[in-house]
Amino acid sequence: MPVFVIAILSAVLGCSALWWLLADRLVAGRRARLAVAAYGMFQLVLVFGVLAARAAGFTLPAWAHGFALAWTLILLAPAVFLLAVALALRGLRGRGETPEPGRRALLGAVVAGPPVLAAVGTAVGLVQSRGFVARERELAVPGLPPALEGLRVVHVSDTHVGAFTRGPVLDRIAAAVNGFGADLVCFTGDLVNAEHEDIAAGCKLLSACRSRHGVFAVEGNHDLFEGAYAFRREVRGRGVDLLVDEGRALTIRGVPVDLLGLRWAADRELDDAFEATVRGFARRPGAFCICLAHHPHAFDTAAAAGVPLTLTGHTHGGQLMLPGGVGPGPLMYRYWSGVYEKTEPAPGALAVVSNGSGNWFPLRTFAPAEVVCLVLRARGPAGHRASLVPGPGRGSNARGRATASGSPDLSPRTVL
Incomplete structure (x- = not known):
């Protein structure tokens, strides 16, 4: 495997793990943390599934390619940055406290926004890709x-x-x-x-x-x-x-x-x-x-x-x-x-x-x-x-x- 491919995959793994860690610290409640974990695992399975399928000589559906590309190439790094900023602003002292409803909704939007944007962008792109x-x-x-x-x-x-x-x-x-x-x-x-x-x-x-x-x-x-x-x-x-x-x-x-x-x-x-x-x-x-x-x-x-x-x-x-x-x-x-x-x-x-x-x-x-x-x-x-x-x-x-x-x-x- 070429060195640059290994470097890219390592960066994806590192950023994905960091996103998971930061998102887990920001959300409150067991269900929200499970949702973060499920999405993080889903994206890693998707990325490596696309690569494995290519190596095996077959192609996954277009939505799988699109979602993996939109998340890893465009949105993952900005999402990590946003979570780091949000965590810094919240401060460590707020970790054990229950945030007010407005603040909790804002933190939830910071966590959920990029994945939703990736899904919407992929859907729009798949429709768009049929036209010229x-x-x-x-x-x-x-x-x-x-x-x-x-x-x-x-x-x-x-x-x-x-x-x-x-x-x-x-x-x-x-x-x-x-x-x-x-x-x-x-x-x-x-x-x-x-x-x-x-x-x-x-x-x-x-x-x-x-x-x-x-x-x-x-x-x-x-x-x-x-x-x-x-x-x-x-x-x-x-x-x-x-x-x-x-x-x-x-x-x-x-x-x-x-x-x-x-x-x-x-x-x-x-x-x-x-x-x-x-x-x-x-x-x-x-x-x-x-x-x-x-x-x-x-x-x-x-x-x-x-x-x-x-x-x-x-x-x-x-x-x-x-x-x-x-x-x-x-x-x-x-x-x-x-x-x-x-x-x-x-x-x-x-x-x-x-x-x-x-x-x-x-x-x-x-x-x-x-x-x-x-x-x-x-x-x-x-x-x-x-x-x-x-x-x-x-x-x-x-x-x-x-x-x-x-x-x-x-x-x-x-x-x-």
Whole structure:
């Protein structure tokens, strides 16, 4: 078992034991203490049951995954903090006393609130996971060959076929893609959530998508959890055109179009992945080029190499966001949702970062799942632009500046 997995499980065990201890000290009465003990045991059984089921090769119901993730990844640490604060405020001298009814109700709410929130959030998330937004967006691409005016590129990403994305929703994703009348369908990684037993359903989805010039895919980090070689072999064996550091030379409306597909690479490895792709595929002079990558920071490398359009995913639009673009998305990524345009050093390079159409976590806020049809235009409105601070990682002087949407409706704004 990897060290980081052991560390995470140890942290979960430690926080769970601490929550149990603190909650037991705060509640009054035998029934309340038994309820705390039962919930603590239930969550530990749930977490380790999910892990054991995965190791045994089968999947527990979605509610079990969702409840375990919502509690351990989001609410457990804040719940421990709240209980510690409440216990400190109550003071040790109150341990043997019977609190007044109002105070007792408040302490009960502090103990019961996070578990109730986890249950409600999971229920909402399970309903939400069955839906996605299908929308069309006109994208002004400087230097687009005139013959490609109106080219329809459907961008799909992060289906995470598995616990939360399965069954009828996959058919509806395929139907949404086919409803756009695509010239190209581009899938930018995380076909499955983790288990390779779900590859068949994921490939069935991609095979059901229709396009005049093909359906092309790249891999994501979740796809490789059970091995890169096994994933690539099975996906290709099922007829999916998977690009791993390679390209495809297409001719669309008489215009050469080169697709570049990068293997999954983390931030520091993206340059190497792009260079390997270019070495293995000779870009044709004058060809319109589209780069497909899972990690959005591939935009920096592709734009610097003169690629006019990069399609990526991975971020889920920040997954749990607040209004106004506040949340994990911009904290973790330079490009996290929507459309970005470089302004330096070579103006005009574009990236589209998909929110993804599936889920690995059972709740989204202000980051809706989506399938987007990009209608390429040679020119179009500049749109509104507003300043943002630079994201972490490579500086803008080295990579240039960009304008970005970062919002579900893909309306542009500026990021440095």
